[in-house]
Amino acid sequence: MKHERIAAIDLLGMVDELAELKARIAPLQEREAMIKEALKATGFERIDGSNHTAVIILSERETIDTKALRADLGEACIAPYLSRSVVTTLKVTARKVH
Numbered sequence: 001m002k003h004e005r006i007a008a009i010d011l012l013g014m015v016d017e018l019a020e021l022k023a024r025i026a027p028l029q030e031r032e033a034m035i036k037e038a039l040k041a042t043g044f045e046r047i048d049g050s051n052h053t054a055v056i057i058l059s060e061r062e063t064i065d066t067k068a069l070r071a072d073l074g075e076a077c078i079a080p081y082l083s084r085s086v087v088t089t090l091k092v093t094a095r096k097v098h
Contacts (some may be wrong), residue, residue, distance in 0.1 A: 013083045 039054050040046055047054045069078050 015092065017091075019094070022092060 040056055042056075045056055047056075066078070066082070
């Protein structure tokens with residue numbers, strides 16, 4: 001039953017549509033990043049627009065260098081403190097025309 005539903009879906013069309021959507025979204029994401037950087041650069045904590053408010057929050061992020069930990073302490077020592085999960089990624093690229 002599951003395979004029948006998958007076969008009925010226009011997979012070729014979905015892949016091409018996804019690529020088109022990503023291409024259309026990319027310039028908006030670039031503009032979003034530029035605006036965010038400009039607002040952050042003002043030094044203000046709060047900026048009121050006509051309809052929305054932007055709040056700039058400074059926070060600290062801490063990371064752990066697992067490669068260095070493995071090198072210094074060994075896999076057996078750090079293994080109990082690690083959690084792993086499977087991640088599914090979808091990558092869309094243009095096909096090469098031959």
